[in-house]
Amino acid sequence: MSALVKKAILQNMAEGQLVVSPILSKRQIGASSIDLRLGNVFLMVRARGLSDVDPLRFASPADEMSDHAVEQARRQKHERYEAPFGRKFLLHPGMLALVPTLEWIKLPPTLQGIVTARSSWAREGLSIATASLIHPGYKGVITLELANLGQIPLGLYPGLRIAQIAFYSLNEPAAEKDMGSIFDMAFEPGEGNVARGDECFLREKKTST
Amino acid sequence: MNAKQFLLQECENVRATLHDVLRHDYAAGSSKEFYNEFRERLGFLELLLKPADPSDVSALGTFASEVSLLSTIVHHMERSHSGEFPWPFTEYLQTLATPLCKEGLVDNEGEPIIRVYAEGGLDSYQINLENDLSVLNVGRRIFTIVFPRTLRHHVLLHAIFGHEIGHAAWTIPKHRADLQNKVLGPLRSSGPLTSTSQATAWLRDTNAPQPIVDLRNQYADSEYSAIKRNQLDSWFEEFMCDLFGLVTFGGSFLAAHQTLLLALDPSGHRWGPYHPPYICRKAMLWHACNHLKWRDLAASFSDQFLRGDVENFVNNYCGAAPPGPWEDVITAAQVATAVDALQTILAEAGTSCFPMPSESAFAPLVQMVNRQVPPCGSDLSGSADPVNRNVDFRHILLAGWLGAEKLAAVSDDAKQNLSFLQLNKLCEMGLLQQRAIDLHNASKDGEDS
Numbered sequence: 268m269s270a271l272v273k274k275a276i277l278q279n280m281a282e283g284q285l286v287v288s289p290i291l292s293k294r295q296i297g298a299s300s301i302d303l304r305l306g307n308v309f310l311m312v313r314a315r316g317l318s319d320v321d322p323l324r325f326a327s328p329a330d331e332m333s334d335h336a337v338e339q340a341r342r343q344k345h346e347r348y349e350a351p352f353g354r355k356f357l358l359h360p361g362m363l364a365l366v367p368t369l370e371w372i373k374l375p376p377t378l379q380g381i382v383t384a385r386s387s388w389a390r391e392g393l394s395i396a397t398a399s400l401i402h403p404g405y406k407g408v409i410t411l412e413l414a415n416l417g418q419i420p421l422g423l424y425p426g427l428r429i430a431q432i433a434f435y436s437l438n439e440p441a442a443e444k445d446m447g448s449i450f451d452m453a454f455e456p457g458e459g460n461v462a463r464g465d466e467c468f469l470r471e472k473k474t475s476t
Numbered sequence: 477m478n479a480k481q482f483l484l485q486e487c488e489n490v491r492a493t494l495h496d497v498l499r500h501d502y503a504a505g506s507s508k509e510f511y512n513e514f515r516e517r518l519g520f521l522e523l524l525l526k527p528a529d530p531s532d533v534s535a536l537g538t539f540a541s542e543v544s545l546l547s548t549i550v551h552h553m554e555r556s557h558s559g560e561f562p563w564p565f566t567e568y569l570q571t572l573a574t575p576l577c578k579e580g581l582v583d584n585e586g587e588p589i590i591r592v593y594a595e596g597g598l599d600s601y602q603i604n605l606e607n608d609l610s611v612l613n614v615g616r617r618i619f620t621i622v623f624p625r626t627l628r629h630h631v632l633l634h635a636i637f638g639h640e641i642g643h644a645a646w647t648i649p650k651h652r653a654d655l656q657n658k659v660l661g662p663l664r665s666s667g668p669l670t671s672t673s674q675a676t677a678w679l680r681d682t683n684a685p686q687p688i689v690d691l692r693n694q695y696a697d698s699e700y701s702a703i704k705r706n707q708l709d710s711w712f713e714e715f716m717c718d719l720f721g722l723v724t725f726g727g728s729f730l731a732a733h734q735t736l737l738l739a740l741d742p743s744g745h746r747w748g749p750y751h752p753p754y755i756c757r758k759a760m761l762w763h764a765c766n767h768l769k770w771r772d773l774a775a776s777f778s779d780q781f782l783r784g785d786v787e788n789f790v791n792n793y794c795g796a797a798p799p800g801p802w803e804d805v806i807t808a809a810q811v812a813t814a815v816d817a818l819q820t821i822l823a824e825a826g827t828s829c830f831p832m833p834s835e836s837a838f839a840p841l842v843q844m845v846n847r848q849v850p851p852c853g854s855d856l857s858g859s860a861d862p863v864n865r866n867v868d869f870r871h872i873l874l875a876g877w878l879g880a881e882k883l884a885a886v887s888d889d890a891k892q893n894l895s896f897l898q899l900n901k902l903c904e905m906g907l908l909q910q911r912a913i914d915l916h917n918a919s920k921d922g923e924d925s
Contacts, residue, residue: 281858286847288856289909291916293861307563307908352564352915369912371850371905398604406848408905426912452848452894454901 271434272299275361286373300433306367306408307425308455309348309356318343325462341458350425356412359422365456367408376403380432388429392417394408394428404446407453480530485693486543487522493550509589510553556593561623563633565906566592570870572724573641575826576603577619588619599740600624603640605647632876635728636736642720646713658817659716662810669805674701684802687745711752713772718757722764723818726830728873730793756805759798761812771792772822777835785878833871841875850906853913864913876903
């Protein structure tokens with residue numbers, strides 16, 4: 268696996284293998300990365316009476332927990348804001364917000380992406396997060412998990428460059444059956460499924476007496 | 477508490493609600509304009525109401541209507557918070573509608589204040605421009621855009637707003653006379669709908685299509701069995717607004733019009749107090765498409781795939797001639813005169829008519845849709861110094877509709893094909909990205925582009 272330099276990134280784009288759209292300015296293209304801009308949707312975690320993260324809710328079969336409860340638990344967690352260009356969004360200290368990139372990304376089976384914060388924003392306390400690996404074959408916007416680690420609010424505006432993506436070539440193309448995820452064709456941030464595949468760990472086993 | 481006291485109390489209630497509304501983000505622009513406008517209106521209303529004679533039922537009735545109107549608008553503002561409608565589309569829609577509706581109550585300089593909110597129901601698309609405020613007669617008109625809540629992301633269907641722009645324009649005195657004389661005049665100059673008696677005879681024609689005969693029997697002895705004057709006026713307003721839609725939004729209007737109206741009335745033959753049968757509207761649009769040379773568009777493209785896509789689209793949405801003389805209530809010559817006049821009126825108002833796309837501008841958008849990339853003027857060439865194009869947002873919608881036609885034509889393949897909703901979201905994303913491109917290209921710092 269090796270990182271792509273600017274020339275290779277552009278070559279992949281010229282061949283139509285890689286899409287990063289739109290790139291508004293040449294300043295967005297770095298030596299081995301492309302800057303990503305903030306989209307216009309903000310999914311903010313909110314603390315209310317019914318909001319929590321319990322993997323059991325995602326795993327529960329319908330007979331144990333109604334669809335209503337599952338959906339409500341998911342929806343209660345977040346508040347959604349949609350802002351036009353020019354409008355400020357304040358990310359307060361300790362706040363977590365899911366935001367999309369303005370750019371649409373399409374990766375070929377031979378590349379994966381790594382998303383990190385731009386250093387200028389990181390110095391202000393903005394953390395861009397955790398799920399930074401973009402798997403080969405992905406297409407859609409990228410969800411950025413923004414957290415303010417500083418002590419003062421950060422004003423964010425749709426269109427600002429806040430993250431960057433670097434590309435790594437794989438030693439062979441990813442198999443088609445291994446590509447694709449629940450987040451493919453994402454147009455804006457959504458909730459994940461923290462229980463998927465791990466349901467067996469969410470209930471105590473009843474021992475026979 | 478008498479009526480006057482209660483109305484003064486309700487003014488206070490509206491003021492309190494106005495303050496509550498500031499908890500939310502507003503739909504378009506800043507909340508300051510709305511806030512100041514309402515404070516002014518409320519203040520003026522109270523000024524007139526306080527000295528009113530409590531026994532003057534006529535004056536109190538008028539004040540009651542005014543305060544009720546303010547209450548309704550404040551409530552809609554509260555519902556107008558972000559997230560229920562597509563921002564990028566709304567901004568582009570404003571660029572089309574605002575020049576046409578730019579008319580203050582006091583002077584002609586004031587632009588209307590825009591509010592946007594969502595309603596339930598497939599037929600809830602609306603653009604309303606506030607009528608004259610007979611009592612207050614202050615401030616600026618309020619311009620309301622209403623989206624169907626469930627169709628929030630369906631930007632392809634939002635092309636139907638072209639029709640709604642027509643209704644808004646019709647309420648503006650300075651346009652109304654021109655529209656009456658130059659657009660409606662030709663449309664109503666001849667044919668079976670020129671008078672109520674002729675229209676009723678047309679409805680009862682023994683040669684009417686069978687669905688009409690069936691409906692006629694169903695409606696026998698009801699208010700729908702004869703056509704009244706107001707009804708005819710409303711019908712022609714609908715015809716005129718359909719021309720607005722076609723002239724402002726082009727082909728995507730045709731597709732949205734057919735999709736939505738046939739969903740509401742699958743037979744296409746129903747009529748009502750406000751709407752003529754869909755088949756008659758479609759027949760009129762067929763003439764308008766001929767006049768605007770929509771059927772020549774495909775031939776102007778050299779790329780055979782693009783030509784094929786456009787041909788399919790045109791055939792589906794404006795290819796079929798009126799099925800018979802009964803449906804064909806307005807002649808080609810009448811429609812052509814009305815379309816030409818409408819284009820002139822829009823141009824004079826500063827509202828741009830749909831520009832037929834060139835191949836160089838349009839083909840990349842269609843290719844982007846085919847590649848499942850949001851269609852916009854983005855430079856995908858891999859250049860180190862990308863040059864992004866300004867693209868007319870209506871061409872993005874048209875490219876989306878070509879994609880929708882292809883979706884409808886192929887068999888289901890979940891891996892490869894988008895759903896109609898995903899296609900709409902792709903185009904919505906394209907509008908957002910185009911907005912960013914427009915802003916960046918217009919920025920004066922020159923930066924590096």
